[in-house]
Amino acid sequence: MRVGIFGSDDDLQCQAIAKALGTLGVENILLRDDALDHGLPLSELDGKYIYRGVDLDDIRSFYLRSIPAPYAPAMEQDGELVLYEDWFERYMHQRERATFYVAWLLALQHRGCRIVNGPHAASVLQYKPFQLHALRALGARVPRTLISNDPAAVLAFLAEVKDVIFKPIMGGAITRALNEETLEELPQVVASPVIFQERIEGDDLRIMIVGDRIVSSVAIVTPEQHLDFRDDPAYSGGDAEYRHVELPEPVKEFCRKAARDCGLLFAGIDIKHKPGGEWVFLELNSSPIYLDVELKLGHPISAAIAELLVKP
Numbered sequence: 001m002r003v004g005i006f007g008s009d010d011d012l013q014c015q016a017i018a019k020a021l022g023t024l025g026v027e028n029i030l031l032r033d034d035a036l037d038h039g040l041p042l043s044e045l046d047g048k049y050i051y052r053g054v055d056l057d058d059i060r061s062f063y064l065r066s067i068p069a070p071y072a073p074a075m076e077q078d079g080e081l082v083l084y085e086d087w088f089e090r091y092m093h094q095r096e097r098a099t100f101y102v103a104w105l106l107a108l109q110h111r112g113c114r115i116v117n118g119p120h121a122a123s124v125l126q127y128k129p130f131q132l133h134a135l136r137a138l139g140a141r142v143p144r145t146l147i148s149n150d151p152a153a154v155l156a157f158l159a160e161v162k163d164v165i166f167k168p169i170m171g172g173a174i175t176r177a178l179n180e181e182t183l184e185e186l187p188q189v190v191a192s193p194v195i196f197q198e199r200i201e202g203d204d205l206r207i208m209i210v211g212d213r214i215v216s217s218v219a220i221v222t223p224e225q226h227l228d229f230r231d232d233p234a235y236s237g238g239d240a241e242y243r244h245v246e247l248p249e250p251v252k253e254f255c256r257k258a259a260r261d262c263g264l265l266f267a268g269i270d271i272k273h274k275p276g277g278e279w280v281f282l283e284l285n286s287s288p289i290y291l292d293v294e295l296k297l298g299h300p301i302s303a304a305i306a307e308l309l310v311k312p
C-alpha cells in the first residue's frame with residue numbers, strides 16, 4: 001500500500017506523517033504543492049495521473065496538508081507591496097495551475113479515495129461563517145456574532161453586546177478588540193465583511209480530532225493573557241505550554257458532530273472555556289498546526305492520522 005501526501009518537502013507535519021506511516025510499514029509519496037510552479041511534470045492521461053513519471057493510480061488514500069492557490073503576484077519595494085509588471089500573466093498561470101491541482105483532488109474524492117482533508121476544506125479554504133452555522137445548528141454554544149460590511153449594523157451590535165472583538169472571515173489577521181481606537185477604522189468595513197463577536201473570557205482550548213477520536217485536548221498556557229494567543233510572544237517564540245483538559249462527554253460529541261458536518265476527517269477545534277463555565281466554540285481548522293503539542297505532551301496526533309489513512 002502507498003499513501004500520497006500533498007504538501008511541501010520542508011513541512012514538518014508532512015515529515016511527521018511520512019514517519020508515522022513508515023512506522024506502520026506503509027510507503028508514501030510526496031506530491032509537492034509547488035510542483036507545477038517549478039515545472040515538475042504532472043499529467044492526466046485519460047483519467048490517470050502521472051506525477052514525475054510515477055503512475056499514481058493505485059493510491060487510494062491521501063493526506064492533504066496544503067494546495068496551491070492563486071495570489072496577488074507582488075513584491076516588497078521600499079516598505080510597500082507592488083505588483084510585478086507581468087502580474088496579469090503570472091496570476092493567470094497560477095490560476096490555471098491551481099485549478100488543475102484542485103480538479104485532481106476532486107477527481108480523487110469522486111473515485112472514493114480517502115483524503116484527509118478533502119479539497120473543499122484544504123488549508124486555504126476555511127469558511128468560518130459556515131462553521132459557525134454548522135455549530136449553531138448542532139446546538140453548540142458559539143459567541144454572539146455579526147458578519148457584516150455595514151457600519152450601522154456594527155454600531156448597533158456594539159451597543160447591544162458591549163464587549164466586542166473582530167477578526168477576518170478567511171483568517172490571516174490577529175483578533176482585535178472593537179474600541180475607541182479601532183472604531184476609527186470602521187468605515188473601511190464597507191470594503192469587505194468582517195466577523196464581529198461577543199468577547200468570550202477564558203482559556204484557549206485546542207482539540208485535535210481524527211476521525212471520531214479526540215486525540216488531544218489542551219489549554220494553551222502563556223504567561224500573560226492576550227486577546228489572541230498568537231499575538232503572545234511566548235506562543236510565537238515556541239515557549240507556549242499546554243495543559244491537558246478533560247472534556248465532558250457532550251462537548252466531545254459536539255466536536256465529533258461538528259467535524260463530520262463540516263466534512264473534516266481531521267480538525268483542530270478552537271474552544272474558549274472558563275473553569276466552571278460554558279464551552280464556547282470558535283472554529284474548526286482543517287489543517288491545524290499540531291506538532292508542538294505532540295512533542296511537548298506526547299499526544300499521538302501524527303500516528304492517529306497515519307492510522308486513519310491506512311484504515312481499510
Ligand SMILES: Nc1ncnc2c1ncn2[C@@H]1O[C@H](COP(=O)(O)OP(=O)(O)OP(=O)(O)O)[C@@H](O)[C@H]1O
Binds near residue numbers: 285
Ligand atoms: N469571540 C472571541 N472571544 C474571545 N477571544 C476570541 C474570540 N474570537 C477569537 N478569539 C481569539 O482569537 C483567536 C483566533 O480566532 P479564531 O480561532 O476564531 O480565528 P483564526 O485562528 O484567526 O483563524 P485562522 O486560524 O483561520 O487564521 C482565538 O483562538 C482566540 O484566542
Ligand SMILES: [Mg+2]
Binds near residue numbers: 270283285
Ligand atoms: Mg483559530
